[in-house]
Amino acid sequence: MPPKKENTKKIEKEKQKIVEDKTFGLKNKNKSKSVQRYIKGVQQQVFQTKKKPEEAKRKEEKEKEKLNQQKLLLNSIYQKTEKVKKINENSAAYDPKKSKESQKIDIYTDVRDSKNDKENDTIDQWDINKLTEVINIRHKNVNKTDIICKYFLSAVENKQYGWFWVCPNGGDNCKYKHCLPQGYVLKKSEPTSNEKDEKPLEDIIEEERTQYINNGTPVTLESFKKWLLERKEKKNIKKDDQKEKTEKKGKTTTLSGKELFTYDPTLFIDDDNAANTNEYEDLFYDDDDNKEDSPEKKNGINGDINENGKREDDVPINTELFIDDLDDLDELD
Known part of the structure; x- marks a missing residue:
């Protein structure tokens, strides 16, 4: 150490x-x-x-x-719970869909065969009819038919058959079967004649397409360009014909903006000063505004100004015309 x-x-x-x-x-x-x-x-x-x-x-x-x-x-907590019953791994879990299916009535089995309650089924409670049924079952002399009850079929097709349905042909004593054979197809589930005859849309389109394959020409770049040129030429010919007709009638043809631009593009201004408002000031100029260079103040609107500072075209104002109007205003007071 x-x-x-x-x-x-x-x-x-x-x-x-x-x-x-x-x-x-x-x-x-x-x-x-x-x-x-x-x-x-x-x-x-x-x-x-x-x-x-x-x-x-x-x-x-x-x-x-x-x-x-x-x-x-954890071990100390679960020591007391070791003896708890464990669920078997093989036991099936609860499935709500299966439970609903089990609750629904089975169309392919006759409910009357499973109605015999074993607990209450004792000899003391048997009737004469019950005794005859038991004897016939033992000796296999029961008169059974394979015909399905028509009331049962109509109830199934109309969705009326259930646990509380009672056959109008005697109830449980009906001699006909109240179940469907395996593979039986109801009328409502059978395909209609229209559905059988109707073809899918894809087949119809294919049939119509095959009719035009031999008559038509395949579309390529060259053929498409030719078609465009021919179409433009036809349009131009129609326009020229219309212009000639209007000229013969003596009407003036007005050119569109596109036609004017193609004729003379210098007529159009496409610069920064294209929408300059200074060029249009004189058009919107008011009489009340004071402008030094305006010719209206120098020479008058309709004529020249004399030496006395009056226009030659000035008309003298007659004040007597306004006297009556002033008297009317005094009456209002």
């Missing part, structure tokens, strides 16, 4: 030397915080290299102890 302590002392001395070498010349600068942080970082790197794996081992041991404690707790 003592040699191990010597080894630890040697390791600590070596670590101190490493720290001194890395922090050589920084002892006089201990006042600065950055130097102190650097020295602490070096010491932690050197002295705590072997502490990290030891701490990891300690954490693993603690986690193992926690897991063992949890297992012991």
Whole structure:
């Protein structure tokens, strides 16, 4: 044991030397915080290299102890429940669909055959009819028919047959069968004549397509381009004919915007100043606005201005025309 302590002392001395070498010349600068942080970082790197794996081992041991404690707790909890009855793995789980199917009445079996209750079926409660039935069953002399009851069939087709359905032909005493044979198809489920005759849409399209294969020409790029050129030529010919007819009648033809552009594209302005409003100021200029260069103020609207500052076309105003109107206004007060 003592040699191990010597080894630890040697390791600590070596670590101190490493720290001194890395922090050589920084002892006089201990006042600065950055130097102190650097020295602490070096010491932690050197002295705590072997502490990290030891701490990891300690954490693993603690986690193992926690897991063992949890297992012991679970075992102690479930000790008393060991004798609980376990469900058999082979037992089928509950299926709601199957339960509904079992609740539905079976069309292919006669319910009257399964109505004989064994608990109440005793000799003391038998009637004469019951005795005759038992005797006939023993001797196999029962007069049974394979004919299906017509009332039963109509009830099944109209969705009226169920657990509470009673046959109008004597109820349970009806001699005909109240079940369908296997493979029997009802009228409502039979395909109609129209459905049999109707063909699918794909077959009809194929039949019509085969009729036009021999007569038509295959469409290619060249044939399509030719067709477009011919169509454009026909349109141009029609337009020329219409123009000639209108000219003969003496009517003037108005050109569209597209035609004007093709005729003379310089008529159209497509620049930044295409919609400049300064060019249209004079058109929308009002009389009340003061404009220095306006010819209306210099020369008047309809004539020139005299030396006295009056227009030649000015008309004198007759004030007597407005006297009556002023009297009417006084009466309103």
